[in-house]
Amino acid sequence: MQTRTALSLIALAALTACATQPMRAPFNQADLPAAVQVPAGxxxxxxxxxxxxxKYQCSAKKDMAGQYEWVFVGPDAGLKDRSGKIVGKYYGPPATWExxxxxxxxxxxxxxxxxxTGNLPLQLTKxxxxxxxxxxxxVTFIQRVATVGGAAPxxxxxxxNEGASQLVRYTADYIYYKAM
Structure with a gap:
């Protein structure tokens, strides 16, 4: 009986703590450029x-003899929710959120x-x-916002060094939308 009472008090304390945490405002895309805003609905x-x-790879530019550039190969990142819990991963190609x-x-x-400069662009994907x-x-749309780093080396x-690969660190927020 004492164990059950103690567990009930712990559960009540945990619920009370959650209830007193300030609610985080939902993401607001109003400050984003129109091109990467998610459509109404x-x-x-x-x-x-x-x-x-x-990951980037040094490659010859298409149809430009003797010229080279760093070409985007794909991402490899962990995904965390707002509490810091690992909830998935992002990789590609193709761009995949798992x-x-x-x-x-x-x-x-x-x-x-x-x-x-030096940051991946903001992005809207369908x-x-x-x-x-x-x-x-x-999920209907995904926005990449708050990017830091990740641009070509x-x-x-x-x-x-043709064929060489280089990894560039980045962070970003991914905002997922669903139809209303």
């Missing part, structure tokens, strides 16, 4: 913070907008139908 369903790497519950969604880029049942089910890219 969709609402924020999930928010994840990502941290990881973007939740720990097994659901995943791919998406196609709709628009980008610059976000400062989601394809999700696979697996879980948190990614029903500043290191030289030439015939001498």
């Amino acid at each position: 969709n609402k924020v369903a999930l928010e994840h913070a990502a941290a990881g790497d973007v 939740a720990n519950d097994g659901s995943k969604v791919t998406a196609t880029q709709v628009a980008v907008s610059p976000n400062g 989601a394809n139908p999700a696979t697996g049942m879980g948190m990614m089910q029903g 500043s290191a030289a890219c030439s015939k001498a």
